[in-house]
Amino acid sequence: MTHGDGPSFALQVPATSANLGPGFDSFGLALARYDEVTVCRTDGPLEVWVSGHGAGQVPLDGRHLVVRAMTEACHAAGIELPGVRLTCLNRIPHGGGLGSSASAIVAGLLLGRELAAAAGAPRLTDETVLALGTAMEGHPDNVAPALFGGFTLAFTDDTGQPVAIRREVHPDIxxxxxxxxxxxxxxxxxxxxxxxxxxxxxxxxxxxxxxxxxxxxxxxxxxxxxxxxxxxxxxxxxxxxxxxxxxxxxxxxxxxxxxxxxxxxxxxxxxxxxxxxxxxxxxxxxxxxxxxxxxxxxxx
Incomplete structure (x- = not known):
């Protein structure tokens, strides 16, 4: 472990189900099965610790998807990703169609937003996070519910920017x-x-x-x-x-x-x-x- 720990942030990010049948590349639903991701700023090199799904399989360096997303968020805020220790407890299966990659991307972008804001950089808006996540994922159908929860309809507007509309799911469902x-x-x-x-x-x-x-x-x-x-x-x-x-x-x-x-x-x-x-x-x-x-x- 490194010394000189700085600000630490932890979050839960949900699994998601996209398409829901006819809503191809647009509809998404957030599910209460969570990855837990923690980042701590350090004065040393990058450290990545993974348990649960993907342990022993995903890269433990800058290629890790959460790290890549944190880097994107920091760059968007105008800073370089500092030295951090990243800890991932993965409960969302990888490659199962439950949005594991979008969840990792959203987790990294939100943690990067917090790291950048703690360093005095401008705080990224949710709209910017959605755009960054969509660019990394390729489409917004999983990114939107992972970010906003509930049932989301996502699309790209005439300017090329992703837009998400969130709706509450009927309580009987x-x-x-x-x-x-x-x-x-x-x-x-x-x-x-x-x-x-x-x-x-x-x-x-x-x-x-x-x-x-x-x-x-x-x-x-x-x-x-x-x-x-x-x-x-x-x-x-x-x-x-x-x-x-x-x-x-x-x-x-x-x-x-x-x-x-x-x-x-x-x-x-x-x-x-x-x-x-x-x-x-x-x-x-x-x-x-x-x-x-x-x-x-x-x-x-």
Whole structure:
């Protein structure tokens, strides 16, 4: 350990589920399963400590995603990243479609914001953090809910800047997360999508996305209709057969089930009774996970 410790900041950042069926690259939902990340300014070189998911696999130097995001935030504020000790307790599975990379990026940007502000630099706005995170992640669908919590609709405006609209999730809705034990590559699954889609499919998804906003915020009776997708899930099904089978079985039983992000995890948006024990499947860890309403937040 280094000596001469300076300001220390700790935060929780939530898992997220993107797309939610028809809201491809736009819709996101924050889930109350958290990574905990702590940074302490030191007078020595960079130190990175990781436990939980990714331990022994992720780099422990400047290539670490949280470190890269802290560096981006500091640069945006006009300073260099100082010597720090970073400690990550990861509870979000890596490569499972639950937003682990976006959560790491948001954690790093927010911690970098605090480090820069403590050094007297201008404090970055949430809008700047969203823009930096979107640039690093490539799209805002996971970054927005990780940052703001709840249900978010994110898009890029005419100036090229990402915008996020946050809505409260209807209190009757519960989220069942089927966290896949195996990982998949978002880059690979995105490569399975066609360059163009039939007009009818695009039209159907536009309608479903509009219905889903209403269902998530006002009337859960429309959840099943609102989670229909014809743009991306079936194109990826062959690459994750267990995921496709689980989702098909859930929807056949009348549940609003979707692939979480690029998969292979699945979520179901339910109301009323849901027998978790009946739906346990090999390769998936299933449980209710509350919606995170706060987004990433500093700890006392």
């Amino acid at each position: 519960r989220v069942v997360v089927f966290a896949a034990e195996e990982a998949s590559s978002t880059h690979h699954t995105r490569g399975l999508l066609p360059a163009t889609v039939p007009h009818a499919d695009a039209s159907a998804n536009a309608a479903a996305a509009a219905v889903l906003v209403h269902a998530l915020t006002c009337d859960p009776a429309f959840l099943y209709a609102g989670t229909r997708d014809r743009l991306h899930q079936h194109y990826r099904a062959a690459s994750m057969p267990a995921t496709a089978q689980l989702m098909a079985e859930l929807r056949e039983a009348g549940y609003a089930a979707v692939v979480s992000g690029a998969g292979p995890s699945v979520i179901a948006l339910v109301t009323g009774e849901f027998d978790v024990s009946r739906w346990r499947r090999a390769g998936f860890d299933v449980d209710f996970v509350p919606v995170c309403t706060t987004g990433a937040h500093l700890l006392p």
